[in-house]
Structures are given as C-alpha cells and as structure tokens.
Amino acid sequence: MARRVLPGLPLALGFTLLYLALIVLLPLGALVFKAASLGPEDYWRIISSPRAVASYRVTVFCAAVATAFNLVFGLALAWVLTRYRFPGRRLLDALVDLPFALPTAVAGISLTALFGQNGWFGGALAPFGIKVAYTQLGIMIAMAFTSLPFIVRTVQPVLEDLDPSIEEAAQSLGGSDWTIMRKVILPLLTPALLAGISLSFARCLGEFGAIIFIAGNQPMRTEITALLAFIRLEEYDLPAAAAIASVMLIAAFVMLAVTNAMQARALRYTRRD
Template identity: 70%
Template sequence: MPRRRPTKTKGKGQGRVVPGFRLSLGLTLLYAALIICLPLATLIVVGARLGPADYWAVVSSPRAVASYRVTLGAAALATIFNTVYGFALAWVLVRHDFPGRRILDAIVDLPFALPTAVAGVALTAIFAKNGWFGEPLAALGIKVAYTPIGIALAMAFTSLPFIVRTLQPVMEELDGEIEEAARTLGAGNVTIFFRVVLPILVPALLAGVSLAFARCLGEFGAVIFIAGNQPYSTEITALLAFIRIEEYDYPAAAAIATVMLGTAFVLLVVTNALQAFARRHELAP
C-alpha cells in the first residue's frame, strides 16, 4: 500500500485553534459599532446642534467650570490614594499568605458587584455628622460628608479594584530569580524594589491608574449621595449633565458630556503612549 504524502504546511492564518476569523471579526466590529461607537457618535451629534458660540458658552459657564474643578480635583485625589493603597494591597495579596487572605481578595471585587447608589448611601451614613466615623471626625473639625473629601472617598471606593486587579497578574508572574540575582550582587531591598521590581510593574500600574481615574470621572451613583450637590462647591460634572437632561436641554447635556469624554480619551491616549515608552525602556539593553 503506497505511503501517504506528508501534509503540506498550511499558510499563514490557517490551522488556528479558533476558526472563523472573518465571522468573529465581523461580530466584534458590529458589537463595537452598536454598543460603543453609536452612543458616542450620537453624543457628539447632539452636542453639535449647538453652534460654536453656544457650545463654548455652555462648556465654559462658571457653573460648568466649577464642576470640572470639583470632578478633576476629587478624581485626582482618589487616584493618588488608590495608587498607593492599591499597590500595597495587591503586593500583600500576592506576596504574603495569612489567615483571611482569600476573604480580603474577594472583598476587593465588592465595589464591582455593589450598586453604586447603595455604596453612596452607606458612605453617607458612615461619614455623616452622627455616623460611626463622621462623629469622631467632626469632633476633630474634619467634615467628610457633603464636601469634596466625601466625593473623593466615594470615587476611591468604586475605582480601587481597577488598580489592584491590574497589578495582581503581573506581580504573580514576576520572576523571583531576578530579585535573588540582584540580591546576590549586593543590592538591598530598597534598591531591588525601585531598580528591579518597580520598572517591570510600571506599565501595569499606568494602566490601572488610567482606568481608575477614568472611572472616577464618570462616577455618579456613589457620589451624589455624599456630595451634597451644591453648585460651585460639591456639584460634579456628571450631575450637571443629568440636571440639563431633566431640563430637557439635551444639547447642553451632550456638550458638557463631550468635555469629560474628551478628557478621558486624552488620558487614555497619553497613558498608552507612556506604557509603550516604559516597555521600550524596559526592553532596551
């Protein structure tokens, strides 16, 4: 019986584990167009109903500018706190084994599952003047609820998992032999952390920070309960856009929303550029 000829090697793109590239690509693009691009395009089109002068008058009004300042300031404060605390929490969860570690690891995902409105009500009850934490803080002259500090606290609560869950996989895959090699060369723990470990974690940290900051910019449910929603003082941009919707001023609401959309987009672009630079610097000899 003649022997069968060996099968020729298939060309590029053939013989993949998951077949149907065109179908999967088409479904992916359709999903992106309907779920992501269409709402964003509608937002821009509705905002464009205003002329350039009217658009600028809406987005540069004193009340809108005050809401940008409150939102960006609170988001920056929450992100800075989460960067430090989220890094430490991810490090503890990966590098140490202690009783209750699995419970703590599960609690990190609680802001994902908990409705943000419920989180806002809980934070307000805790940090109000007669709350568990609010009363002793008020005795020290520190007011949290209905202040920008409360807004930052609510934002930090909802955005913390983004940093922790972004850093954890990279920390788990970090090769311990690199640290041992640096230690055998005489490097101390501080030097190993800042010269060996941290540069490897920088791209993931930047991704987590950008996602957390973008989440803070769009937070609504957890904030409105603890903010007090005072114009020019504790009113966030998302609430101002919602107020314009309730007034049936859809173009003004869309115009205000496009400002935050543009801010988030620029942030993500800059973060991607920094990540690419960090990776190139890491791979450089």
C-alpha cells in the first residue's frame, strides 16, 4: 500500500470542504434559491428596472475608475517600497494595510469629513468648483481607498523576487529605463497585476460601508447596487434583494473567469519567453 505524502489528508480535506460549504456555498446557494423563487418575468423586471440599471452603471463605472487609479498608484507604491530605502519606509509599508484593519464605516465617515464642504480637502477644492462628497467622485475615492492594498500586496512580493541580473542584462544591451520597464519588468508582473486588478475590482463592486456616507445615495445618480439591495432588504422584499444581488454575483463570476483566463495566457507567454 502506497504511503500518503500528507498524513491526515482525507480528514483535512473533509474539514476544508465542510468549511467551504458552510461559509461560502451555503450563503450563495440561499441567494440563488431566493432569486430563483421569482418567475423569469418578475426577475427580469426587477433587475432591468431603470433604478437598478442606473445603480449598475454607477457601481461598475466608479469601480473601473478606482481600479485604474489603484493600478497606477499601487504599482508605483509597490515599486517605491521594494526598490528604495528611506526614513519612514516601514511606517508607510504598514499604512498600506490600514484599509484592511479600519472598519469601512469609519473610513466612510473620515472621508466625508475630509472631503465635505467644510473639510480640509473639500474646502481647498471648493474654489475650483470641484465637489467630492455626495458625488460619483466621492464614490471613486472611497473605492480606491478600500481596495488599494490588493494591488500593492500582490505586486510587491513579485517585485522583491525579481532577479536584478535581468535588468542589468537589459541595461548592458542599451535598453532605456522605459524600455526595460515595458518589455522586461511589466511582462513578468502581468500575472500579479491581473490578480491584483481582479481583487481590487471585486472589492470595489462589493464595498458598502465606506461608500454610503460619502455618496449621498441619490437614486439614479450616486446609488450603488449594494445599497439598492440593502434598501429592498429593509423593505422586506427578500426576492427583489436577492435578484439584484445575484446580478453582482454573476458579474463577479464572469470577472474571475476572464481574469483567470488572462492570467493563464500571461503565464504561458512568460514561460515561453
């Protein structure tokens, strides 16, 4: 009889599958079951209502802009933390994880206080006609704040493991800094960047606490999908809440599938080179 490489694998696997079923699959199954209790016509009527469609548009647009900002700023921050040594570096590195530890409601209240008309940043932007609080710009800032660590923490370990000899070889061949970044470093970072983008975008789509304080929650303008589902839940319209939530669930699955396919393609490209 062949020995198992990992002793206790069946027991550990059983506990893992049980935990996954209770914590992940059971809530998702309940959501799908409740949404399925609606007929096709009622389901379509709820998810395609003008208010629901407007909430999808606001949520996806703001999440895309916040993720794009995090991609640029998060990559730059990860690069600075990895390649440079300066006073306060460890403190800055620790502050990156602050959105993970800070309750999202606290983050929303803090952002509202900062970007309100009488806030430090809001007061400074007001003379230029820039309003942040209770606008889609405020939603983007809240999303970017809560999802930034996903980009930094997925890219940072890959940057730390990059062999410096690769960059030195590219420099010896006459490559400029921009050429080395574009043709050498970015292709190696692509799988990690895709993973970070996926996690960041998913967090933006599902964010709630940090947004509702700064968004103003105006239907058709600054109302996100998570809030609309919560409103239907407060109205004791559980099937409608489940139907709206199922749209975001489907969007999350599609996004993960596309991201995994792009990661697999990027890994094959990297290994081929």
